[in-house]
Each structure stands twice: as structure tokens, then as C-alpha cells.
Amino acid sequence: MGGAADILELIKEIRGRRIKVLVAKLGLDGHDRGAKVVARALKDAGMEVIYTGIRQSPEQVVETAIQEDVDIIGVSILSGAHIPLMERLISLLREKGIDDIPVFLGGTIPLPDIPKLEEIGVDKVFLPGTPLYDIIKYTVEAVKKKRSRGN
Amino acid sequence: MSERDSIKEVLGKATKGDKAALGRLLTIIETSPKKASMVVSEILHEEGGAHVIGITGIPGSGKSTLISRLISHYKDKGLKIAVIAIDPTSPLSQGALLGDRIRMQEHATSPNVFIRSVPTRGVKGGLSFSGVTMIEVFDKLGYDKIIVESIGVGQTDIDIMNVAHTIVVVTTPGLGDDIQALKAGIMEIGDIYVLNKSDKPEANKTYAYLDFALDLGELGGVDKRGWQPRLLKTSAIMGEGIRELADTIEEHLDYIRSSNKYTEKIQTRRMLMVKLLAEKIFLEKLEETAENSGEVRLEKDNNLYQASINLIKKVSRELERE
Ligand code: B12
Numbered sequence: 001m002g003g004a005a006d007i008l009e010l011i012k013e014i015r016g017r018r019i020k021v022l023v024a025k026l027g028l029d030g031h032d033r034g035a036k037v038v039a040r041a042l043k044d045a046g047m048e049v050i051y052t053g054i055r056q057s058p059e060q061v062v063e064t065a066i067q068e069d070v071d072i073i074g075v076s077i078l079s080g081a082h083i084p085l086m087e088r089l090i091s092l093l094r095e096k097g098i099d100d101i102p103v104f105l106g107g108t109i110p111l112p113d114i115p116k117l118e119e120i121g122v123d124k125v126f127l128p129g130t131p132l133y134d135i136i137k138y139t140v141e142a143v144k145k146k147r148s149r150g151n
Numbered sequence: 152m153s154e155r156d157s158i159k160e161v162l163g164k165a166t167k168g169d170k171a172a173l174g175r176l177l178t179i180i181e182t183s184p185k186k187a188s189m190v191v192s193e194i195l196h197e198e199g200g201a202h203v204i205g206i207t208g209i210p211g212s213g214k215s216t217l218i219s220r221l222i223s224h225y226k227d228k229g230l231k232i233a234v235i236a237i238d239p240t241s242p243l244s245q246g247a248l249l250g251d252r253i254r255m256q257e258h259a260t261s262p263n264v265f266i267r268s269v270p271t272r273g274v275k276g277g278l279s280f281s282g283v284t285m286i287e288v289f290d291k292l293g294y295d296k297i298i299v300e301s302i303g304v305g306q307t308d309i310d311i312m313n314v315a316h317t318i319v320v321v322t323t324p325g326l327g328d329d330i331q332a333l334k335a336g337i338m339e340i341g342d343i344y345v346l347n348k349s350d351k352p353e354a355n356k357t358y359a360y361l362d363f364a365l366d367l368g369e370l371g372g373v374d375k376r377g378w379q380p381r382l383l384k385t386s387a388i389m390g391e392g393i394r395e396l397a398d399t400i401e402e403h404l405d406y407i408r409s410s411n412k413y414t415e416k417i418q419t420r421r422m423l424m425v426k427l428l429a430e431k432i433f434l435e436k437l438e439e440t441a442e443n444s445g446e447v448r449l450e451k452d453n454n455l456y457q458a459s460i461n462l463i464k465k466v467s468r469e470l471e472r473e
């Protein structure tokens with residue numbers, strides 16, 4: 001849990017190193033509040049956030065990630081269609097030879113679906129009510145881990 | 152592999168149409184001035200003949216929506232289009248929320264379209280340099296239309312607009328008789344003025360006002376000899392007036408190609424790259440030196456001017472040593 005001191009520490013870490021995040025709404029799903037809240041929180045923490053807007057296809061999300069050359073992709077789904085959508089998204093990424101961009105997911109995801117999503121290749125799942133601090137912290141650490149692998 | 156070889160490799164792939172490589176190349180330009188310079192030396196020997204179109208105007212005037220319509224128009228003509236969408240970095244958090252793409256996502260998967268969002272970043276001169284260098288790269292890669300979106304506030308945005316062949320200033324109804332809109336600086340730089348959101352009821356009144364201002368010479372005042380600035384109405388939402396806008400942009404391109412302004416702009420762009428990189432390198436070093444140097448002080452008996460010159464000399468010495 002993030003106290004004020006932890007948050008300051010984290011923000012200090014974010015500054016000076018550029019972190020570019022894609023926040024995407026995947027599928028036929030108009031619930032954009034969560035995605036916007038997360039996008040704003042990441043921005044306020046000092047990251048560069050590209051928001052796609054609602055109703056994106058997996059193809060659009062992958063192309064956007066490529067053209068913007070982002071470090072990490074955060075997907076928001078509250079439609080219930082997370083399994084097929086994430087399957088398609090991640091297989092498209094692999095087809096393009098991209099295996100170094102972590103993909104994380106937020107929204108109304110039933111707990112029993114999480115292992116399946118992880119198997120598909122989703123790095124981490126955030127459920128409704130997640131404190132924004134946890135999401136910021138995860139994002140920084142995931143990008144750090146990715147970079148330490150030499151990307 | 153040497154740095155230069157790896158840049159050549161990425162550039163080679165990008166030239167063959169690999170968008171991931173192009174994406175990476177643009178990141179290199181944004182993050183490392185030294186590597187950006189290597190990229191530039193690889194591509195400078197030839198130019199592609201692209202038409203650089205600057206689209207500026209206050210936030211919310213409909214620039215991104217309008218650009219999306221222009222992309223559709225150009226795509227139908229079989230052209231290759233690049234968009235550089237500039238959004239401000241928050242001075243407080245140093246983060247940025249880049250939302251221009253939202254309006255253009257229908258083109259995300261088009262093979263002939265490449266859209267890149269660019270935050271202004273804190274570093275002085277930094278964006279201008281990477282923005283101008285990105286234009287150079289898109290030009291070399293054979294893009295026909297390079298569209299730059301920015302809000303036109305501050306030196307950075309003005310610099311970027313200065314390298315555009317054609318400048319389109321977008322405004323909306325309701326701002327019409329607000330003199331602030333005219334004072335904003337950008338109202339002077341347009342080759343083409345667009346009253347967007349002309350579907351709104353107040354549009355006619357604003358149009359009449361802008362038309363009057365144009366007649367008076369209050370619009371497009373700066374160095375527009377030989378080209379009479381135009382005023383057009385569009386509704387980006389309804390898709391109205393887009394053909395007329397695209398035609399007028401082409402007319403302006405014909406005008407600059409028939410005068411020597413087209414090549415002049417390319418020279419301006421290249422001069423700017425040198426100037427902006429110099430500025431960036433110098434200012435970054437200045438900040439570092441001023442922070443680390445105990446000598447930067449102003450005593451009672453010191454001459455302020457001399458102290459500043461001494462600091463400049465110190466910065467130059469440090470740069471010399473690198
Ligand atoms: C508000 C709301 C709406 C609003 C949406 C307004 C808007 N513009 O967003 C309106 C009224 C329009 C709406 C409509 C519908 N809704 Co609704 N809606 C909700 C509700 C009550 C809250 C969602 C919300 O905004 N929460 C607040 C935000 C901040 O939380 P959040 O989105 O969950 O985000 C958090 C986390 O999930 C996570 N997160 C989310 N996105 C991301 C992204 C990243 C990258 C990360 C890291 C984290 C992350 O972090 C956030 C912060 O903690 C939920 C129920 C619920 N309690 O979740 C139902 C709910 C999502 N809706 C539901 C349904 C069925 C609908 C409708 C189909 C109803 C209908 N029959 O008409 C329509 C469909 C609309 C559409 N076009 O898609 C169902 C979905 C069922 C499912 N998943 O199978 C839910 C779960 C209600 C239910 N229990 O049945 N809805």
C-alpha cells in the first residue's frame with residue numbers, strides 16, 4: 001500500500017527516465033471511466049500516456065503500439081469478452097515478433113479467469129477497486145524489468 | 152555492432168516499410184541527440200519531396216478530427232501520410248496525456264498512414280529539434296503529406312510551424328469577436344484559415360467577422376506576399392468542406408512550388424535543425440554547469456553581464472572537452 005513517502009519515492013524514480021504507456025479500450029465496450037482514471041493517474045505520476053479511445057480492435061491496438069513505440073500496453077475491458085480479445089491481441093503481437101512489451105489488463109474480470117489470462121500471456125490483471133498506486137508501481141517495475149533484460 | 156551500424160540497420164528496415172523499425176527510429180531521435188545526428192547524416196544526401204502541412208489552433212477546435220478527414224481524402228488518392236501530433240507535457244508532473252490519436256484511430260491499421268504522438272517535454276528546444284528531425288525522416292521515407300498538429304502556443308510550436316510549407320489555422324464559432332483569438336499570434340501565420348464546427352448556429356456570425364478581419368489584413372499578415380490567405384468553412388464532424396480544404400491546400404502547394412519557397416522551406420528546416428540542436432545541447436549543459444558550479448555567484452562588486460559571459464565561456468569549455 002502506498003503511503004505519501006512511497007509515492008514520492010516512486011515519482012522520483014519515474015522522472016528522468018521516459019516511460020511511454022499505451023492505454024487501450026479493447027472491443028465493443030463503452031465503459032471508459034476506469035481507463036481514463038488510470039491514464040490520468042499514470043500521466044500525473046510523470047509518464048507519457050497514449051490513450052486510444054473506446055472500441056478498438058486488437059489490430060488497431062497492436063499497430064498503435066508499434067507506431068508509438070511504447071514500453072508497455074495497458075488494456076481495459078469491462079464487457080466480459082476479455083479472454084478472446086486478449087488471446088487475439090497477444091497472438092497478433094507474437095506474429096509481429098513482439099515479445100518484449102508487457103501487456104496488463106484491468107476491468108471486471110472474474111477471478112477464475114485470471115490463470116487462463118496469465119497463460120495467454122497477460123502479465124498482470126487489476127480488478128475494480130484497485131488503488132491507483134498499485135497500478136503506477138506495477139507499471140514502473142514492469143518497464144524496469146523489461147529494460148534490465150536489455151530492451 | 153557499432154552505434155552507427157545499428158542505426159543504419161534500423162533505418163534500412165524503416166526504408167523498406169517496416170513500421171516497427173520506423174517507430175524505433177523516431178524514439179532514437181527523441182531520446183538521443185547524438186544518435187539523431189547520425190540518423191540525419193545518413194539521410195541528408197537526398198530529399199523526398201514531401202509536402203509539410205502544419206495544422207494549428209486552440210485545443211478543442213477540431214484539429215485532430217479535421218486531420219482524420221484529410222487522411223481519408225489523401226488515402227483515397229493513394230498518397231502516403233505521416234502525422235506528428237504534438238501535445239503539451241505537464242510542467243508539474245512531467246507526464247503527458249496524448250489524446251490526438253483518439254480521433255484518428257480509424258486509420259491506425261492503414262498501410263499508408265503513420266501516426267506519432269509527441270509530447271513537448273521539459274527540455275528547452277528539445278521538441279522542436281525532434282519534431283523537425285522527424286519531418287526530415289518522413290520526407291526521406293517517401294511520405295507525400297506530413298501533417299503536424301500543434302496548439303501553436305510558445306516558441307516551440309511556432310518553430311515547428313515555420314518549417315511547414317502550408318500552415319492551416321483552425322478556429323471555431325463563438326471565438327469570433329473575441330479579440331484574444333486574433334492576438335494569439337497564430338492568427339498571423341496562416342496561409343489558410345479554417346472555421347471548423349460550421350455546423351454550429353453561431354458559425355455565420357463568426358465567419359462574417361473573420362472575413363472582415365481577413366479583408367482588413369489582420370489575418371495572415373506576416374510575409375505572405377504573393378499568396379492571398381484564404382478563409383474556409385468546415386465541419387469535421389459532418390465531413391463538410393473537406394474537399395474544398397484539401398483543394399485549397401493543393402493550390403497553396405502549387406503556389407510554393409512555382410515560386411522558390413518550396414526549397415527555401417527545406418533550407419529553413421535544415422538550418423533550424425542545426426540551430427535547435429545547438430540550443431538544446433547548450434541549454435542542457437548550461438543547466439548542468441550552473442547547478443554544479445560554485446563559481447556561478449553574483450557578489451556585490453561583480454558585474455552581472457560579465458558573470459553571465461563567464462558562465463557561457465565555462466559552458467563552452469565543458470562542451471569543448473566532450
Ligand atoms: C458506470 C457503469 C456504466 C456506465 C459507464 C459510463 C462510462 N462512460 O464509463 C454506463 C451507465 C454507460 C454503463 C452501461 C452499460 N453497462 Co455498465 N457498469 C458501470 C459500473 C456500475 C461501474 C463501472 C465504473 O465506471 N467503475 C469505476 C471505474 C473507475 O472502475 P473500473 O472501470 O472498474 O476501473 C478500475 C479497475 O477495473 C481497473 N481498470 C480498469 N481499466 C483499466 C485499465 C488498465 C490499463 C488498468 C491497469 C486497470 C484498469 O482500475 C480501475 C481503478 O481501480 C459497472 C459495475 C462495476 N461495479 O464495475 C457496470 C458494468 C461494468 N456494466 C455492465 C453492463 C452489462 C453494462 C451495459 C451492457 C448495461 C446494459 N444492459 O445496457 C451497458 C453497456 C455500455 C457499453 N456501451 O459498453 C456490467 C458488465 C458485465 C460483464 N462484464 O459481463 C457491469 C459489471 C455491471 C454488472 N455487474 O452487471 N455502465
Ligand SMILES: Nc1nc2c(ncn2[C@@H]2O[C@H](COP(=O)(O)OP(=O)(O)O)[C@@H](O)[C@H]2O)c(=O)[nH]1
Nearest residue numbers: 210211212213214215216254347348386387388
Ligand atoms: N460540432 C462539431 N464538433 C466538432 C467538429 N470537429 C470536432 N468537433 C468536436 O470537438 C472536440 C475536439 O475535437 P478535436 O479534434 O480533438 O480537437 P483538437 O483539440 O483541436 O485536436 C471533439 O469532441 C470533436 O468531436 C465539428 O466540425 N463540429
Ligand SMILES: [Mg+2]
Nearest residue numbers: 214215250251
Ligand atoms: Mg488534437
